[in-house]
Amino acid sequence: MARKTTLDLVNECDNFPYRxxxxxxxxxxxxxxxxxxxxxxxxxxxxxxxxIAGRLPLDxxxxxxxxxxxxxxxxxNASTLEQRNAILAEYLQQVRQQHxxxxxxxxxxxxxxIYGPNRELILSMERSASALFGVVTYGVHMTAYVASDSExxxxxxxxxxxxxxxxxxxxxxNTVAGGLSTGEEPLExxxxxxxxxxxxxxxIARQAKACGTLTYFHIRDARAGGExxxxxxxxxxxxxxxxxxxxxxxxxxxxxxxxxLLSIAExxxxxxxxxxxxxxxxxxxEFLIRHGFLTPEGEPDYIDIVSRxxxxxxxxxx
Amino acid sequence: MARKTTLDLVNECDNFPYRxxxxxxxxxxxxxxxxxxxxxxxxxxxxxxxxIAGRLPLDxxxxxxxxxxxxxxxxxNASTLEQRNAILAEYLQQVRQQHxxxxxxxxxxxxxxIYGPNRELILSMERSASALFGVVTYGVHMTAYVASDSExxxxxxxxxxxxxxxxxxxxxxNTVAGGLSTGEEPLExxxxxxxxxxxxxxxIARQAKACGTLTYFHIRDARAGGExxxxxxxxxxxxxxxxxxxxxxxxxxxxxxxxxLLSIAExxxxxxxxxxxxxxxxxxxEFLIRHGFLTPEGEPDYIDIVSRxxxxxxxxxx
Numbered sequence: 001m002a003r004k005t006t007l008d009l010v011n012e013c014d015n016f017p018y019r020x021x022x023x024x025x026x027x028x029x030x031x032x033x034x035x036x037x038x039x040x041x042x043x044x045x046x047x048x049x050x051x052i053a054g055r056l057p058l059d060x061x062x063x064x065x066x067x068x069x070x071x072x073x074x075x076x077n078a079s080t081l082e083q084r085n086a087i088l089a090e091y092l093q094q095v096r097q098q099h100x101x102x103x104x105x106x107x108x109x110x111x112x113x114i115y116g117p118n119r120e121l122i123l124s125m126e127r128s129a130s131a132l133f134g135v136v137t138y139g140v141h142m143t144a145y146v147a148s149d150s151e152x153x154x155x156x157x158x159x160x161x162x163x164x165x166x167x168x169x170x171x172x173x174n175t176v177a178g179g180l181s182t183g184e185e186p187l188e189x190x191x192x193x194x195x196x197x198x199x200x201x202x203x204i205a206r207q208a209k210a211c212g213t214l215t216y217f218h219i220r221d222a223r224a225g226g227e228x229x230x231x232x233x234x235x236x237x238x239x240x241x242x243x244x245x246x247x248x249x250x251x252x253x254x255x256x257x258x259x260x261l262l263s264i265a266e267x268x269x270x271x272x273x274x275x276x277x278x279x280x281x282x283x284x285x286e287f288l289i290r291h292g293f294l295t296p297e298g299e300p301d302y303i304d305i306v307s308r309x310x311x312x313x314x315x316x317x318x
Numbered sequence: 319m320a321r322k323t324t325l326d327l328v329n330e331c332d333n334f335p336y337r338x339x340x341x342x343x344x345x346x347x348x349x350x351x352x353x354x355x356x357x358x359x360x361x362x363x364x365x366x367x368x369x370i371a372g373r374l375p376l377d378x379x380x381x382x383x384x385x386x387x388x389x390x391x392x393x394x395n396a397s398t399l400e401q402r403n404a405i406l407a408e409y410l411q412q413v414r415q416q417h418x419x420x421x422x423x424x425x426x427x428x429x430x431x432i433y434g435p436n437r438e439l440i441l442s443m444e445r446s447a448s449a450l451f452g453v454v455t456y457g458v459h460m461t462a463y464v465a466s467d468s469e470x471x472x473x474x475x476x477x478x479x480x481x482x483x484x485x486x487x488x489x490x491x492n493t494v495a496g497g498l499s500t501g502e503e504p505l506e507x508x509x510x511x512x513x514x515x516x517x518x519x520x521x522i523a524r525q526a527k528a529c530g531t532l533t534y535f536h537i538r539d540a541r542a543g544g545e546x547x548x549x550x551x552x553x554x555x556x557x558x559x560x561x562x563x564x565x566x567x568x569x570x571x572x573x574x575x576x577x578x579l580l581s582i583a584e585x586x587x588x589x590x591x592x593x594x595x596x597x598x599x600x601x602x603x604e605f606l607i608r609h610g611f612l613t614p615e616g617e618p619d620y621i622d623i624v625s626r627x628x629x630x631x632x633x634x635x636x
Contacts, residue, residue: 019337020632119618186614209610213624235621237614290608292527296504296555300437303553303635306531310628314338317621 003272006285006294007301010308013278016217016231031069033231036133038084039074043117043316046134047231056132057095061087071133073123085111085124092126103226104128106166112137113182117316124182131220134231136315137179140190141283142208142239144175144198144249152264152293156284157249159198159256161277166225171277172270173256174284175241175249176200186210186237197256198249200241208241214286215311218279233313234279238286264293282309321590324603324612325619328626331596334535334549349387351549354451356402357392361435361634364452365549374450375413379405389451391441403429403442410444421544422446424484430455431500435634442500449538452549454633456498458508459601460526460557462518462567470582470611474602475567477516477574479595484543489595490588491574492602493559493567494518504528504555515574516567518559526559532604533629534597551631552597556604582611600627 004012019026033047048056048071053064056071063072075087096104108127114135116122130137148155157175161168178193180186187210194205218232243249249259262270268288271281286309288294289302296302322330337344351365366374366389371382374389381390393405414422426445432453434440448455466473475493479486496511498504505528512523536550561567567577580588586606589599604627606612607620614620 018630020630210607210613211610212607213614213621215621215625289528289530292529295528296531303531303533307533307628307630310625312336312338312625312630 004274005301006271006299006305009271009278009281009285010301010305013218013282014216014308014311015219016233033134034064034069034071036135037070037072038114038116038122039072041116041122045114045123045315046130046136046233048132048134049227049229049231051229052101052132052227055100057098057100059091061091081121081123084122088123088125092129101132101227103131103230106225110179111182112179113318115316115318119316119318121182127179127181131224131226131230131232134233136233136235136313136317138186138318139177139179139234139236140186140193140239141174141214141236141280142176142190142194142241143283143287144200144241144243146243146245146247146261148245148263150263150265154291155261155263156267156287157198157243157259158262158267158270158276159249159251159259162254162257164254168223168277172275172280173277174280175259177236177280177283180237190237190239194241196252198259199252200243200247200249204243204247205241208239211238211240211290212286212310214238214279214283214309215313216279216282216309217311217313233315235313235317236279236283238283240287264288268293285309322592323619324589324617324623327589327596327599327603328619328623331536331600332534332626332629333537334551351452352382352387352389354453355388355390356432356434356440357390359434359440363432363441363633364448364454364551366450366452367545367547367549370419370450370545370548373418375416375418377409379409399439399441402440406441406443410447419450419545421449421548424543428497429500430497431636433634433636437634437636439500445497445499449542449548449550450545452551454551454553454631454635456504456636457552457554458494458496458498458504458511458557459492459532459554459598460494460508460512460559461601461605462493462516462559462561464561464563464565464579466563466581468581468583472609473579473581474585474605475516475561475577476580476585476588476594477567477569477577480572480575482572486541486595490593490598491595492598493577495554495598495601498555508555508557512559514570516577517570518561518565518567522561522565523559526557529556529558529608530604530628532556532597532601532627533631534600534627535629535631536597551633553631553635554597554601556601558605582606586611603627 017026034053035044036046106128110127111124114123144157145154191205194200214236220230335344352371353362354364428445429442432441462475463472509523512518532554538548
């Protein structure tokens with residue numbers, strides 16, 4: 001198997017075209033998708049594949065324009081956020097029961113927030129449906145490390161995903177990662193996930209350091225499960241946590257099989273071998289750059305990669 | 319004086335419009351500029367204001383298309399990089415002697431590199447001319463800090479620029495910053511500037527940690543000196559250096575008056591008061607985010623700011 005370069009890892013995750021790279025390719029891609037809109041909000045909130053737009057059951061709360069490629073959610077008799085959310089929830093439950101889309105088989109019973117152009121919360125949507133509508137989702141990703149005498153001065157805790165996971169079974173993961181539900185703040189989400197995924201108690205999790213965000217625009221392939229070609233623009237809040245050297249993370253739920261403590265060289269080896277889940281690979285690339293393990297002299301695509309890790313989105317963000 | 323928010327600081331430096339924010343504003347801005355091109359290279363290398371494009375003395379090595387807003391450098395009988403550079407150097411010397419452009423009064427006798435779409439060096443240009451042609455310039459910016467008992471656990475060394483500097487006189491600066499000349503590697507440049515600007519010896523400077531890049535697209539105002547509205551897309555290699563607490567940086571040249579050791583609160587105060595040179599403010603914002611002093615919970619524009627610090631450029635980069 002060919003070893004992946006750092007840019008390969010970036011390309012695999014942030015794989016929606018850029019307009020600056022090639023106007024035609026970008027415009028072609030964008031015009032192929034349907035813009036997901038909420039009645040009354042001028043912004044496009046996500047991109048929907050023609051396949052999904054064509055198969056979505058329509059009722060009075062929805063309209064689709066096949067000329068202008070627009071899918072509009074227009075909840076009737078709904079003047080509040082709560083009313084819009086209720087109509088959407090009921091609708092998605094019906095679609096789920098009709099087994100129209102495979103991704104809804106992964107129903108999570110968890111609401112994800114969608115924001116308008118002024119960062120106001122305008123809708124909440126069942127997590128498993130977010131990729132159908134191509135809306136931006138938010139999460140937290142944390143790298144826990146310990147001081148070490150090995151080269152680089154640190155080792156990183158990396159879990160392996162359970163073989164039973166719906167998405168990316170068996171691949172390596174970031175120490176802790178999770179999605180931000182409606183109403184949840186990033187640090188609060190991180191503390192919850194630290195406990196759930198790695199049995200890291202709150203007093204230690206609170207020492208995690210916010211280090212920025214990772215933003216990328218992913219087009220899903222078969223490994224993500226369910227329909228392919230779905231748009232998945234994501235924003236991850238990035239955290240570092242230096243753990244005491246005698247602390248061993250333990251899976252707190254069924255997400256991970258086990259945690260292994262990897263040297264920087266071992267992390268780089270696993271990255272090059274494609275063993276990490278694509279967005280977790282991206283987070284580790286960001287970690288390696290931020291901690292000086294990848295350098296301008298050693299990484300030919302340094303400038304490009306750093307921009308790609310922090311993509312500016314065409315959708316309103318949190 | 320109104321205190322600046324973090325987003326104000328970003329907007330002041332990265333002030334070229336974004337297409338995603340407003341297609342019309344962006345397209346209007348871009349179509350107003352002339353594309354600077356090199357004959358034989360398909361990429362636009364920089365943006366030139368109509369004022370500059372109209373006043374640039376033309377000879378056989380130049381052509382300007384006022385319909386398509388293109389300024390083309392087409393060096394005659396030049397098949398090598400060296401020949402192109404020689405023709406450009408001779409031309410710019412003539413323009414300098416004719417006193418056509420004020421920015422050339424700040425002649426530096428230092429060559430800056432321009433790259434093509436495959437990261438190949440395709441031209442070198444006198445530093446003071448780079449803003450005339452709106453080409454991307456490269457530099458290194460370093461924040462030196464010491465461990466401290468003060469809130470935040472560190473203090474930052476910040477110099478004040480001499481009142482006699484051509485650009486941004488009297489403003490505060492990053493500990494060490496400098497431009498990357500043709501042929502120079504970032505770390506090599508950093509080590510040179512550490513010695514020149516802050517009397518930091520090589521053995522200490524080599525401990526600096528590469529932490530990524532800062533990319534932004536600035537439109538110059540009067541504070542930069544010379545013509546205004548010039549395009550200045552820049553890429554800065556970012557470094558952190560933890561200094562021993564008893565080491566005191568000293569101005570090694572006439573760039574800085576003195577260095578002061580500021581607490582994180584004092585840095586934030588000086589930023590809000592607009593005391594830092596705009597791109598140095600941006601670097602400190604990136605530092606404050608990366609070190610967890612600005613957080614998702616405390617900074618409302620967090621996601622937007624992080625993307626803005628790492629702008630993807632429409633020009634080929636190093």
